[in-house]
Amino acid sequence: MNLLRKIYKARYGYFFLLPHFILFLIFFLIPVGSGVYLSLFDYNVFSKTFIGLENYKEIFNDWLFKKALVNTFIYTFGVVPLWLGKALLVTVLIYPFRKPIKTFFKTIFYLPHVTSSVIISLIWLWIFNPNFGLLNYFMKLMGLNPVIWLGNKLTAMPSLIAMQVIMGGGSTIVLLSAAMASIPEYYFEAAKIEGANSWKIFSKITVPLLKPTILYALVMGTIANFQTFSNIYVMTQGGPEFSTITVAYLVYTTAFRDYNLGLASAMSMVMFVILVGLGIVQFKWLGSNVQY
Amino acid sequence: MRTGLKVLFVTLLLVGAMVFPAKITITWWINPWRIAPPGHPADKALTGEEYPKWISEEFMKLHPDVEVKYVLVTNQEYAQKLAAAIATKTQPDFFKGPVWDSRWAKSGLLEPIDDYLSQEDWNDFYDQCLKAGYINGKHYVWPWVYGTNGMGSTMLLYTPDFEKAGIDWRKIVNEGWTMEEFVEICKKLTWDSDGDGQVDHYALALGAKGDMVHNVLNFIYAFGGRLTNEDESEVILNSPEAVKGLQFVLDLIEKYGVAPKGAEALDIYGVISYFHTHKASIGFGGPYEIGRITRYVKEGRLAEAFYPVIAPFPHVEGKDPVAYARGSGFIVFKQNDPKKREMIFEFLKFMTNQQNIALLETLQYLTARKSVNQMLYKNDPYMNEQVKKYSQIMDRYGVEFFGSEEFPWSQMNSHFVAALEAVFAKTKTPQKALDDFVTEANKILKKTK
Structure with missing residues (x-):
């Protein structure tokens, strides 16, 4: 009764929340619920048989899924720190400039963000081309042997990570710049008067005060990179020898090449649980000192 | 009166439905x-x-x-x-x-x-x-x-290069070529165009991805390798004949140097690009791929049209060539x-x-x-001839590479691509790569049965 009264009291608040909640329900909760449900079936579009946890058993016994999972972790933890570090560095470097110059740089770094990831992948495919590619052209100019960047097990994943780090971070730079602009100027002035050097100012003032934004960028970046698909699809199709296969790509091939939607749903659920877990860890670990 | 109107209305509806179904x-x-x-x-x-x-x-x-x-x-x-x-x-x-x-x-x-x-x-x-x-x-x-587009069915010969190398391409088109003849001809078609001491023109380019699988399988089938046994109950693509076929393909790159390195990273479009830019004299495909040349010219993706001729894949001495049909x-x-x-x-x-x-x-x-x-192509003697040749090769030598309709090749394909990538990158021998492929393919086959 008490609860109902509370809800009634806050009815206007709930009313305004309702549109968002309905969209969240339709586009997130129901699909996730359906995914959990389908993962318990041998479902191949034309027939559906309940098999309990068999799909989960199968994927944990499948070396390809384990490889995809390891690759996904390597990719995510390869990209996210470098990309976040790059965004932070660029933000700090452009901060002292006048507004038009800052805007110019922010625009430049944001451009890849509004370009189709497929187009970006196609351009990089050309850059990495073993015979006509730009990268090997420079390698030859420097007297080095050309490298088959995407055809070698050892270089394929680092190439994809490098591409993502170079092209990514635009939106984070914009976010961090906005957050940095909200740090009172007198903090920096006081630190300078006290004799703090640039590194001290960066590590003791800038980074701690940017922590909420960094945390947000870290969580969102981890989620986005964990689900990476288009660059794998366009550039390597998981090869060579499955060295760049990721869970998202495996989910795609399992669902739409093999028509095994039950198994693909189980893979998606594992990915979902891992991402929730990573999100919780990141909030616990980095969120303890954050002042919002 | 009211009942009469109702009857009229229903009648009109019925008539309407009959007249305007x-x-x-x-x-x-x-x-x-x-x-x-x-x-x-x-x-x-x-x-x-x-x-x-x-x-x-x-x-x-x-x-x-x-x-x-x-x-x-x-x-x-x-x-x-x-x-x-x-x-x-x-x-x-x-x-x-x-x-x-x-x-x-x-x-x-x-x-x-x-x-x-x-x-x-x-x-x-x-x-x-x-x-x-x-x-x-x-x-x-x-x-x-x-x-299909002719991948794994026929080859395309850029005749000016053959003539430049003093090779009788008409004989190849009409009589075919053995694997040994093919290697010798490929050697003649591989050269250094700009005189810097580095080979920059090859006989052909090879790849591991997409439809290139068809072309590699052609060599494997030509050597006598087969994907499955008769009743499709077992994948047997690691037979000695299949291994020999794949070894031959690898040798074209590593032993004879007639195809560029980096095949593990090339897909079908990469291979086509070599042929279109005249960095390779032999392409893959049938009439559709000839059409691609004129289409690319129309779309501005290729500067100049050229007119290759269709020829069969090479064959093992004493055996017929193979064409994917x-x-x-x-x-x-x-x-x-x-x-x-x-x-x-x-x-x-x-x-x-x-x-x-x-x-x-x-x-x-x-x-x-x-x-x-x-x-x-009654009004186009060149295309008429190419289509006739293609049709003739398909009729005589056409085989299905990927098993019957019930065979789950689509699920095995990525494992075969991985095997080719391993062979071209030399991380596995042809024997080891095909053994690993067969293990995975048989697992898939068992699961789908």
Whole structure:
């Protein structure tokens, strides 16, 4: 009764929340619920048989899924720190400039963000081309042997990570710049008067005060990179020898090449649980000192 | 009075329904086939939309009681769109696309076509085309096209390079070439164009991905390797013959140096690019790939057109060459309304009648009808000759590489690509790579049985 009264009291608040909640329900909760449900079936579009946890058993016994999972972790933890570090560095470097110059740089770094990831992948495919590619052209100019960047097990994943780090971070730079602009100027002035050097100012003032934004960028970046698909699809199709296969790509091939939607749903659920877990860890670990 | 009005109203409705019966709506999907309908300007590039629009409108003119709706679906999104449509029971009435799963027929989702084919059709369609959809004693694919883009079927020779190297290309086209002759000719076609001491022109380029699988499999089959045993109960692609075939392909790069390194990273478009830019003298494919050259020129992707000739793949001394042969066509989903079913098959007959099926000529594809293929390219002696050659090679040496309709090759393909990548990158020997592939393929086979 008490609860109902509370809800009634806050009815206007709930009313305004309702549109968002309905969209969240339709586009997130129901699909996730359906995914959990389908993962318990041998479902191949034309027939559906309940098999309990068999799909989960199968994927944990499948070396390809384990490889995809390891690759996904390597990719995510390869990209996210470098990309976040790059965004932070660029933000700090452009901060002292006048507004038009800052805007110019922010625009430049944001451009890849509004370009189709497929187009970006196609351009990089050309850059990495073993015979006509730009990268090997420079390698030859420097007297080095050309490298088959995407055809070698050892270089394929680092190439994809490098591409993502170079092209990514635009939106984070914009976010961090906005957050940095909200740090009172007198903090920096006081630190300078006290004799703090640039590194001290960066590590003791800038980074701690940017922590909420960094945390947000870290969580969102981890989620986005964990689900990476288009660059794998366009550039390597998981090869060579499955060295760049990721869970998202495996989910795609399992669902739409093999028509095994039950198994693909189980893979998606594992990915979902891992991402929730990573999100919780990141909030616990980095969120303890954050002042919002 | 009021009752009289009601009776009049109902009578009018009934009469209206009889005079103006509801239209039958047929929905079909197709991936982009750049076929030029009659009257299409020769210099205007095609998008793939022209043919389905034209053929639908022509059929509606003949059958005003039918409304035909076509949907153009790209190759990349075809599989997921169709899966989603089947799952939500919104699939088209029939489709032509790059996807096919024999489980659809086994699950009763498809209409068999047997009762709708006339005796003339049975005689006129190629067996390979009819076989394409043969499951449990019924046919499920209405034949339209014979062969594919020619990957794994034939080779393309850039004759100026052959002449420059003093090679009689006509002999190859007419009599074929043994593996030993092929290697010697390839050596002659490999040179340093700019004189910097580095080879920059090769006989051919090889790759591991996409349709390049067909071309590599051709060599494996030519050496006597086979994907499965007779009853398809076991994958046997690691036989000594298969290993020998794959070793030969690897030797073209590593031992003879007639193909560039980096094949593990090249897909079919990378290989085609070598041929189009004259960095390789031998390409892969059939008439469709010749058409690609003129299409690329029209689209501004290639500066100048050239006219290669079609030749068979090389063969082992004493054995025949091999050509990948397969037909494809339209697949009809189960229909509850018999009238609509009749009209769908009427539409398929219309699309594949002698006159309309011949439009495939504009795409440089062979049709599924023997009678029509004899009539193609009457006004173009060069293409007429190439198509004749292609057709002859397919007829004589055509085989299916990927097993019957029920064989789950699509699930094995990525493991075979991984095997080729390992061989070209030299991380595995051909024997080890094929052994590993066979282990994975047999696991998949066991699971699907």
